[in-house]
Amino acid sequence: MKQTAISDISRSLIEIAWHFGPKGLNGECCDNITMPEFIALDKVATSPNCPVQDVGYSLGFTKSGATRIVNRLEKKGYVEKVKSHIDARVCCVEITKAGEQVLLSANSRYMEQFYALVSKMSEYSLDDIVDVLTSMARALKG
Numbered sequence: 001m002k003q004t005a006i007s008d009i010s011r012s013l014i015e016i017a018w019h020f021g022p023k024g025l026n027g028e029c030c031d032n033i034t035m036p037e038f039i040a041l042d043k044v045a046t047s048p049n050c051p052v053q054d055v056g057y058s059l060g061f062t063k064s065g066a067t068r069i070v071n072r073l074e075k076k077g078y079v080e081k082v083k084s085h086i087d088a089r090v091c092c093v094e095i096t097k098a099g100e101q102v103l104l105s106a107n108s109r110y111m112e113q114f115y116a117l118v119s120k121m122s123e124y125s126l127d128d129i130v131d132v133l134t135s136m137a138r139a140l141k142g
Contacts, residue, residue, distance in 0.1 A: 020113065032076065033102060036061075040069045041103055044079055045095045051084065052091050078102055 033041065036059055043058040044050045056066030070093055073079040078099030084090035095103070118126055 020110065033073070033078070033106075036069055037073055037078075038103075038106055040066070041073060041078055041095065041099055044073075044093045045100065045103055049082075049085055049092050050094070052081075052093060055093060073099070 039059055040055045043055050047054060052066050052070050053063050055061075055070055056063050059066065059069070061069070070079060070081065073093075074081060076098075077096060079093045079095055082092050082094055084092045121129070
């Protein structure tokens with residue numbers, strides 16, 4: 001791939017991340033949570049009996065970094081820490097009703113922005129973008 005193409009992709013991704021990240025949403029991802037908290041909350045919501053360590057993996061954080069995020073979410077009432085049903089030595093995280101609500105609210109805000117954006121794009125380019133972004137996201141997750 002040519003260096004200019006890589007540079008163009010990089011700059012475009014930075015612009016997209018800025019627009020859809022916390023700075024593009026008036027300093028907050030959604031309601032009163034940060035982007036890392038949003039990602040952690042989403043991980044907990046989609047992973048039953050989610051170990052704290054798995055929250056860290058989803059963010060690329062250490063277990064102690066994940067614990068700090070989980071503690072903040074617990075203090076806000078969005079998650080609860082529970083013992084694993086499989087191994088009582090493992091601390092797991094479960095989403096609360098309040099956490100589900102804030103996640104639903106955040107997803108709604110993002111969907112509104114995405115709909116506004118894709119309405120300006122042709123159907124053909126939208127399909128290509130979905131394929132490319134999905135492939136990039138999978139590559140990032142390893």
